[in-house]
Amino acid sequence: MVAVVSNRIQEAYGSFFNDRNAVFSAFASPNRFKEANRQNRLRTKDVDLRARQQKLFQIKDTPIAHVEPELPKIPGLACSTCSPTESRPQLDQSQRRRHAIDILRVTTHAGPHYAATTGAGAFDWGVWCTHLAQAVRVKRFPYPQVAGAVLPDERVLEALETTAKEATNEKRTELGLAENDESFDEDSYYNEIYRRQERRAQKILIGMRSKISNLVLRITSWVLYKLLPCFMSGVAAHPAQVEMIKRAIEKNPDVPLIFLPLHRSHLDYIMVSFILLNNDIKCPLVAGGDNLRIPVFGSILRYDGAFFIKRKIDPLTGKKDHVYRAILHTYLQKCLTAGHNVEFFIEGGRTRTGKPCMPKSGILSVIVDAYNDKSISDALLVPVSINYEKLVDGNFVREQLGQKKIPESFASAASAIMKVLKARYGLMRIDFNEPFSLSELVKSLRTSDTAHNYTPEMRRLQHKPSTTSLFGTDVVQEEQDQRQLIDNIARHVVFDSARATSVMTTNALAFLLLNRFRDGAPLSLLVEALDELRSVLEGTRDLGFTGSSEDVIRYAADLLGPGLVTKEQRNGQMFIKPVTMIPNVIELSYYSNCLLPHFALESIIVTCACFLRREAERNKEGDTEDVTIGHNALLQLCIEFAELLMYEFILCKPCQKLETVLENSLEELCIRNILCQPKQELTEDQQRAQRLYRAMDGLDVDDEQDDFFDDKPSFDDDTERIHFPPEKHCDRIVLQSVLAPFTHTYRAVAATLNHLLGDNAMVEGDFIRLCIKEISERVDAGDCKYGESISTDTVRNCLKVFEKRSYIETTNKNGIRLVTLLPPFDSASEIQSIVEQVDTFVPV
Numbered sequence: 048m049v050a051v052v053s054n055r056i057q058e059a060y061g062s063f064f065n066d067r068n069a070v071f072s073a074f075a076s077p078n079r080f081k082e083a084n085r086q087n088r089l090r091t092k093d094v095d096l097r098a099r100q101q102k103l104f105q106i107k108d109t110p111i112a113h114v115e116p117e118l119p120k121i122p123g124l125a126c127s128t129c130s131p132t133e134s135r136p137q138l139d140q141s142q143r144r145r146h147a148i149d150i151l152r153v154t155t156h157a158g159p160h161y162a163a164t165t166g167a168g169a170f171d172w173g174v175w176c177t178h179l180a181q182a183v184r185v186k187r188f189p190y191p192q193v194a195g196a197v198l199p200d201e202r203v204l205e206a207l208e209t210t211a212k213e214a215t216n217e218k219r220t221e222l223g224l225a226e227n228d229e230s231f232d233e234d235s236y237y238n239e240i241y242r243r244q245e246r247r248a249q250k251i252l253i254g255m256r257s258k259i260s261n262l263v264l265r266i267t268s269w270v271l272y273k274l275l276p277c278f279m280s281g282v283a284a285h286p287a288q289v290e291m292i293k294r295a296i297e298k299n300p301d302v303p304l305i306f307l308p309l310h311r312s313h314l315d316y317i318m319v320s321f322i323l324l325n326n327d328i329k330c331p332l333v334a335g336g337d338n339l340r341i342p343v344f345g346s347i348l349r350y351d352g353a354f355f356i357k358r359k360i361d362p363l364t365g366k367k368d369h370v371y372r373a374i375l376h377t378y379l380q381k382c383l384t385a386g387h388n389v390e391f392f393i394e395g396g397r398t399r400t401g402k403p404c405m406p407k408s409g410i411l412s413v414i415v416d417a418y419n420d421k422s423i424s425d426a427l428l429v430p431v432s433i434n435y436e437k438l439v440d441g442n443f444v445r446e447q448l449g450q451k452k453i454p455e456s457f458a459s460a461a462s463a464i465m466k467v468l469k470a471r472y473g474l475m476r477i478d479f480n481e482p483f484s485l486s487e488l489v490k491s492l493r494t495s496d497t498a499h500n501y502t503p504e505m506r507r508l509q510h511k512p513s514t515t516s517l518f519g520t521d522v523v524q525e526e527q528d529q530r531q532l533i534d535n536i537a538r539h540v541v542f543d544s545a546r547a548t549s550v551m552t553t554n555a556l557a558f559l560l561l562n563r564f565r566d567g568a569p570l571s572l573l574v575e576a577l578d579e580l581r582s583v584l585e586g587t588r589d590l591g592f593t594g595s596s597e598d599v600i601r602y603a604a605d606l607l608g609p610g611l612v613t614k615e616q617r618n619g620q621m622f623i624k625p626v627t628m629i630p631n632v633i634e635l636s637y638y639s640n641c642l643l644p645h646f647a648l649e650s651i652i653v654t655c656a657c658f659l660r661r662e663a664e665r666n667k668e669g670d671t672e673d674v675t676i677g678h679n680a681l682l683q684l685c686i687e688f689a690e691l692l693m694y695e696f697i698l699c700k701p702c703q704k705l706e707t708v709l710e711n712s713l714e715e716l717c718i719r720n721i722l723c724q725p726k727q728e729l730t731e732d733q734q735r736a737q738r739l740y741r742a743m744d745g746l747d748v749d750d751e752q753d754d755f756f757d758d759k760p761s762f763d764d765d766t767e768r769i770h771f772p773p774e775k776h777c778d779r780i781v782l783q784s785v786l787a788p789f790t791h792t793y794r795a796v797a798a799t800l801n802h803l804l805g806d807n808a809m810v811e812g813d814f815i816r817l818c819i820k821e822i823s824e825r826v827d828a829g830d831c832k833y834g835e836s837i838s839t840d841t842v843r844n845c846l847k848v849f850e851k852r853s854y855i856e857t858t859n860k861n862g863i864r865l866v867t868l869l870p871p872f873d874s875a876s877e878i879q880s881i882v883e884q885v886d887t888f889v890p891v
Contacts, residue, residue, distance in 0.1 A: 124480070124481045125480070125481040125482070125483040125543075126483070126539065126543065126700060126702065128491065128700075128702040128703075129483065129487065129488050129491040129492065129539065129700075129702050130481075130483035130484065130487055130488065130491075146285070147283040147284060147285045147286075147476070147591075148283065148284065148285075148286055149281035149282060149283055150282050150283075150284050150321075150322060150325065151272065151275055151276055151279075151281055151282050152281070154173075154177050154178070154180075154181040154325070155181070155325060155326060155327070156173070156180065156181050156184035156185060156325075157171075157173030157174070157176075157177045157178070157179075157180035157181040157184065158173060158174060158177045158181075159174055161173060162174050178269055178272040178273065179269060181268070181269075181272070181325060182265040182266070182268045182269040182272075183265065185265065185268070185324055185325060185327060186327040187261050188261070188329045188330070189386075190259045190260070190261070190387070191385045191386070191387075192256075192258070193378070193381035193382055193385050193387075194252055194253075194256040194378070196381050197252055197374060197377045197378050197381060198245075198248060198249065198252065198374075200373075200377045200381075202373045202376060202377050203248060203370070203373045203374060203377055205373070206369040206370045206372070206373035206374075207241055207244050207245060207248065207370060208241070209369045210240070210244050210369050210370050211237050211240040211241040211244060212237070213369075214236075214240045215233055215236055215237045215240065218236060219233070244370055247370060248370050248374055251370070251371055251374050252374055252378070254337070254340065254355060255354055255355055255356060255374065255375070255378060256349075256354055256378065257332050257333075257349055257352055257353060257354040258349050258350050259330065259332060259350065259351065259352040260350045263347070263350035263351055264320070264324055264330060264350075264351060264352070265324075267317065267321070267347070267351055268321060268324055268325060271317070271321050274468070277468050278439075278467050278468055278469075278470055278471060278472050279472050279473065279474065279475055280471075280472075280473050280474050281474050281475070282318065282322075282474075282475045282476075282477065283474060283475070283476045283477070283549075283591065284322055284476075284477045284478075284479075285478060285479070288478060288479040288480075288481075289322070289326050289328075289479065291479070291481050291482065292304070292323075292328060292429065292479060292482060293326075293328065295427055295482040296328070299425065299427060299484075301386075301424070302423070302424065302425045302426060302427055303383050303386065303387065303388050303389065303423060303426050303427070304329075304331065304388040304389075304426075304427050304429055304482065305388070305389050305390075305391075305414060305426050305427065305428050305429065305485075306319055306331050306388065306389070306390035306391075306429045306431055307390075307391065307392075307393045307428060307429065307430050307431060307540050307544070308390065308392055308393075308430075308431035308432070308433055308544070309392070309393070309394060309398070309403055309431070309432055309433060309541070309544045309545070309548065310392035310394050310395075310396060310397045310398065310433075311397055311398060311433055311434070311435060311438065311440075312397065312433075312435065312438060312439050312440045313339070313397075313439075313440060314439050314440075314475075315392070315433050316333055316335060316339075316348060316351075316353060317348070317351055318433070318475070318477060319331070319333075319390060319431060319433075319477070320333065320351060320352055320390075322477060329388050330351075330352050330388070331352060331387070331388035331389050331390035332352050332353075332354055332382055332387050332388070332389050332390065333348075333351075333352050333353045333354070333389075333390045333391070334353075334354060334356055334389070334390065334391035334392070334410055335348060335353040335354070335355050335356070336355065336356065336357075336358050336396070337355045337356060337357050337358070338358070338454060338455050339353070339355065339455060340355045341455055341456055341457050341460060342457045343457060344457065344460050352390075354378070356375060356410075357371065358395070358396070360372060360375070360409070375413070376413050376416070379410065379413045379414070379417075380413065380416075380417050380422055383414065383417050383422065383423050383426070384417075384422050384423060389410075389414070391410045391411075393406045393407065393408075393411070393537055393540050393541055393544075394406060394407065394541070395407035397440070397443075399443040399446055399447060399839075399840050400443075400447075400636070400637065400640050400838060400840050400841070401636065401637035401638060401639070401640035401641055401643075402545075402640040402641065402643045402644060402695075402696070403541050403544070403545045403644065403697070404541075404840075405541075405694055405697075406534070406537035406538060406540065406541045407537075408530075408533045408534055408536075408537040411533055411536060411537055412529075412530075412533045414426055414485070415485070415489070415529075415532070415533050415536070418485055418486065418489070424486075425484055425485055425486045426484075426485040427482040427483070427484060427485070428482065428483055428484075428485055428488070428536075428540060429479055429480060429482045430480040430540045430543045430544040430547065431477065431478070431479055431480065431544065432476075432477070432478040432480065432544045432545075432547045432548040432549065433475070433476070433477050433478075433548075434475070434476045434548050434549050434550075434551055434554070434591065434641065435472065435473070435474075435475050435476075435551070436472065436473030436474045436475070436551045436552055436553050436591075436603075436606055437471075437472040437473050437553060437606055437607070438472075438637070439467055439472050440463075441463075442633075442634040442637065443637070444630045444633045444634050446839060447633050447837065447838050447839050447840065448629075448630070448633075448819065448837060448839070449815060449816045449819040449839050471606070473551075473552070473553070473606050474551065474552075474591065474592075476549040476551065476591045478547050478548065478549060478589070480543055480544065480547050485536075488536060488539070489532065489536075491702065492532055492535050492536065492539075492701060492702070493532065535701035536701075538697050538700075538701055539700055539701050539702070541697055542697045542699070542700050543700075545644045545697070546587075546588070546644070546645075547589070548588075548641065549588075549589045549590065549591035550584060550588050550589070550590050550591060550592075550641065550642060551591045551592065551638075551641070552591070552592045552599050552602055552603035552606070553603045553606060553607055553638045554638050554639065554641040554642055555577060555580060555581075555592075555599070555603070555642075556573075556577075556599075556600055556603040556604065556607070556612070556638075557607070557611075557625075557635050557636070557638035557639035558580070558638075558639040558641075558642045559573060559576050559577065559580065560612065560623070560624075560625040560635070560639075561625060561632070561635060561636060561639045561784075561835070562639070562781050562784045562785055563576055563781050563784075564576070564623075564624075564625075565625065565627065565832070566624070567613075567622055567623060567624025567625070568622070568623065568624075569617065569618075569620045569621065569622050569623075570597065570600065570601075570620060570621040570622070570623060571620065573596075573600050573623060574595075574596045574597045574600060577596040577599065577600060578596050581596070583719075584645070587645070588645055600623070604623055607635070607638070609626075610626065610631060610634075611625065611626055611631055611634060611635045612624070612625055612626065612635075613625075613626060627834060628834070629823070629826065629834040629837060632834040632835050633834065633835050633837065633838070635835075636788070636835035643696070643785065643786075644696060644697075646782065646785050647692075647696045647698060647785070647786065648698055648708060648709065648712040649712055649715070649716060649721075649782050649785075650782045650783065650785035650786045651685050651688045651689060651692075651698075651709075651786065652681070652685055652709065652712055652713055652716060652722075653716070653721065653722070653779050653782040653783055654688065654782075654783050654786060654790075654888055654890060655681055655684040655685045655688055655888070656676060656681055656722060656769060656771075656779075657779060657783060657890065657891075658684070658887055658888070659676040659677075659680060659681060659684060660674055660676055660771060661891065663675070663676055673770075674771070675768035675769060675770050675771075676768065676769045677767070677768065677769070678724065678767035678768065678769060679767070681713075681769055682706065682709055682710070682713075684887075685709050686705065686706070686709070687887075688888050689705060689709075690848075691793065691848060691885070691888065692786070692789065693848060693851075694844035694847045694848060695789060695841070695844055719775075719778075720772050720774075720775055721772070721775045721778050721779060721782070722769055722770070722771065722772075722775075723769070723770040723771070723772050724767065724768070724769050724770070725768070725770070780890075783890040784833075784890065786888075787833055787889070787890050788833040788835045788836040788838075788841075789836075789841055790885065790888045790889045790890070791822070791825070791831045791833055791836040791889060792822060792836045792837075792838060792841045792842060792845060793841075793845045793848075793885045794882060794885045794886055794889055795818060795821045795822040795825060795831075795836070796818045796821075796842055796845040796846065796849075797845075797849075797878070797881045797882045797884075797885045798821065798878075798882055799814070799817055799818045799821050800849075800854070800855070800868065800872075800878045800881065801875065801878055802814070802817060803855070803866065803867060803868040803873075804868065804873060804874070804875065804878070805873070806867065806868070806873065807867070807868075808865045808866065808867040809865065809866050809867075810863060810864065810865060810866075811846075811857060811864040811865065811866050812864075814846075814866045815839060815842050815843065815846075818842045819837055819839065819842065822836050822837050822842075823837055846866070849881075853869055853871075853872075854868070854869065854872050854881060855867065855868055855869060855872075856868075856869050
């Protein structure tokens with residue numbers, strides 16, 4: 048019935064066609080449509096064929112587009128927040144694609160390549176005497192001597208008068224005379240002290256000044272070309288980084304360069320100058336400790352640009368050496384205004400632990416003062432990162448065990464050089480960070496909201512400013528702001544340098560052995576672990592090695608030697624194990640600690656997360672497999688842990704907030720599935736409430752309104768939860784072990800405070816040795832499996848934290864530093880509470 052109705056409708060529709068004689072049927076209509084489609088295809092066939100042929104001709108005639116590879120990231124780029132991009136020297140693509148080169152095998156002014164480039168040909172004598180020609184042809188620079196302008200300076204004269212007046216007043220007080228008592232010839236005593244200080248000032252200047260010489264620099268360069276290959280496989284540097292320095296000099300020709308290396312070896316003093324000299328960059332004056340002012344070698348360093356300063360400027364705590372300070376300040380200022388570049392080690396001395404030390408800002412303050420008083424228009428700060436596959440200076444085990452440092456002498460220096468020439472120390476790597484303007488950095492940090500609370504201690508442990516200044520509290524506050532600014536700059540430099548330090552083969556192997564395979568591992572497992580470590584470091588840290596992981600491990604194990612790493616055959620496979628005797632493991636930890644700044648934040652988060660998980664399991668009844676912790680509780684505990692390690696690590700730049708950095712690290716851990724934080728689904732009202740809360744949190748409210756904002760709502764305390772994927776349990780154990788040696792040391796120091804009970808004062812050196820003994824006993828008893836916890840530097844940093852928290856007080860009596868417990872904590876129960884606070888962060 049349906050088919051009949053359909054046919055009738057179609058026939059009725061066909062009656063409306065123009066051809067009345069045509070008969071429309073249900074069967075003729077589909078055939079008609081097929082015929083129309085066939086004719087349309089025939090008409091367009093030739094057109095489609097011609098179009099395809101034309102497109103084919105275009106493909107053949109068009110040249111193949113060259114796909115540029117992704118530009119490699121140059122390590123050590125300046126902070127984008129503190130240094131605007133438009134003010135920094137830009138490199139073209141060809142320069143950015145260059146890789147690090149061995150500067151001992153590349154000469155810029157001699158050799159076949161130089162002869163071919165300049166057209167000199169094979170008859171150029173530099174082809175046959177490459178190193179000598181390189182030393183002769185490097186660019187000469189003027190190095191004016193400024194020592195003669197130091198003593199007549201107004202600052203030095205004022206310091207002489209101040210010192211003479213203070214000495215005269217002290218003498219009158221010592222004699223017990225009144226101010227109007229004329230029995231004491233004040234003028235003659237004053238004149239005598241003044242003349243004595245004048246002679247002392249001249250002697251200080253003679254011992255301090257540099258005598259940098261183009262001739263000696265060239266001779267030193269030639270000697271280094273000959274000697275360094277005897278004990279080092281190479282000295283690697285990135286040509287693009289050197290090019291950045293040259294671009295910065297071209298853009299700011301009258302601005303001095305301030306090179307700020309991290310200090311690892313005595314070889315650092317001359318290697319920076321060696322690279323700059325052979326790349327036609329003006330060599331800097333280098334600040335060195337007066338312990339290096341030894342016969343012969345001290346003179347060589349002086350003519351290579353070194354000027355010598357005392358490690359401890361003030362002989363007694365609380366009494367300033369005005370004369371020495373004035374001479375040092377004036378000499379540096381005269382050097383900067385005369386056009387000299389300057390180099391000094393921002394950490395002060397060499398690192399004894401392998402990780403960066405907290406910065407010393409004494410010389411940096413002179414440079415900032417020179418900028419503030421318009422002696423220089425600006426300065427370009429150049430952080431420098433230096434690393435060695437094997438340290439040329441030996442090790443610092445003796446000092447870490449609490450023994451005294453052996454002073455440098457001519458005999459010890461000569462003996463050390465002969466010993467070095469007979470050994471093999473692998474590769475040295477030097478990275479020059481991108482230069483950034485001091486004026487821009489000062490401006491950025493002064494206007495930054497985060498620069499005033501860059502670390503938790505500034506927010507929680509801040510001291511009230513002193514009001515004892517003769518000029519009032521405004522001047523005191525201004526001085527504190529200036530010190531804060533200088534400290535921020537110094538911390539920024541150390542942070543940037545640590546991030547740009549290349550990871551060497553020995554660093555990677557030592558890190559894996561001490562944190563993952565302390566009992567040893569077969570070569571195959573070490574290869575897998577190194578591959579994983581390289582993938583984690585990729586894009587964030589520059590690796591100072593290439594090649595297969597197996598070859599890297601074999602090479603690093605041979606370089607470290609049997610004293611630190613043992614190799615043996617087990618079941619037909621090489622088995623590598625660290626030597627865990629205390630002196631050996633302390634030396635091995637030096638190489639491992641290079642990676643600590645990279646994993647410190649992750650270790651803090653995982654350590655705190657595991658502690659909160661144990662607490663949650665203890666409080667939960669029944670099944671504890673699916674235990675989670677709160678997001679906010681984790682961040683709060685991480686901040687407390689970061690406070691405890693405030694003198695161990697610089698966890699973020701001054702222009703960053705610690706909370707933000709912790710959040711980013713937590714997100715990275717979640718990406719690697721070490722922790723898991725499921726995304727929370729919020730309603731529109733909850734999202735609006737969160738936005739309102741963040742807006743209110745950013746307001747600057749006064750003290751009277753604080754009560755209104757005290758009870759801020761918490762939206763994610765209980766809703767955002769952190770989960771623990773069971774398959775990543777081993778990775779969490781590894782990350783906890785990264786900071787475990789430090790927390791074990793801190794716990795032992797806290798327990799040693801019991802020896803100070805009853806108002807018992809101890810000499811600081813004796814107390815430190817007592818702490819080292821306590822840690823050693825715990826290691827021997829098996830309570831602590833980390834032999835590297837025995838560290839004098841870590842003990843000193845712990846005492847600084849305890850003093851900052853007002854647990855202890857360090858006083859100076861006649862040059863002797865005494866440690867005492869402050870009254871609120873002079874009881875066994877209070878010390879036990881300190882131990883429990885530290886014990887929170889000790890992994891189980």
